[in-house]
Amino acid sequence: DADVTQTPRNRITKTGKRIMLECSQTKGHDRMYWYRQDPGLGLRLIYYSFDVKDINKGEISDGYSVSRQAQAKFSLSLESAIPNQTALYFCATSAPRRGDYNEQFFGPGTRLTVL
């Protein structure tokens, strides 16, 4: 099945460590997004990309970087993790030009804990 996958699903790391969260999709969508979810705050946009040459900062990009290695892959990096980056991270894709009514399709999420 066409899908959005995220690896790892859960990760515990220590302050100061570099960590990468990966997202892959088989939907053939050109638009990809990274969100983080915190209790009481909902989901907030970190970065988004329309294609491999188009990367944009979202609402809360400080402390994060991304790489769009291919149309199907969009990775999120924390160069030096800190405890307040403990959150649930979601990748999403969309392809409005295909008539999907702008729906975003979400991956299963990555639970990240920074000690």
Place this chain on the structure above:
Amino acid sequence: AQTVTQSQPEMSVQEAETVTLSCTYDTSENNYYLFWYKQPPSRQMILVIRQEAYKQQNATENRFSVNFQKAAKSFSLKISDSQLGDTAMYFCAFMPSGGYNKLIFGAGTRLAVHP
């Protein structure tokens, strides 16, 4: 800047009864999309229902319906004949028309359906 407000952090309902979740938003745009997402304990984000702002008719999907009041900038979700499987976090989200189709989420409402 657009904002989405969900004023009910938690709600509960008895099985088979009806419950309404509230959502208000702030925007100066005339064309946009509104969504309700469900997040069960599995943490997967599931699209429940969508509404295009240019459509006056309220969207309906089986037991789920919305009350869209454009002038009041209100977008409530009604769940009829509540089922135990409806227990989840529900997020209201706003998407401007055009541009990068970024989603702006509310903080969420945690719904518990009791037998």
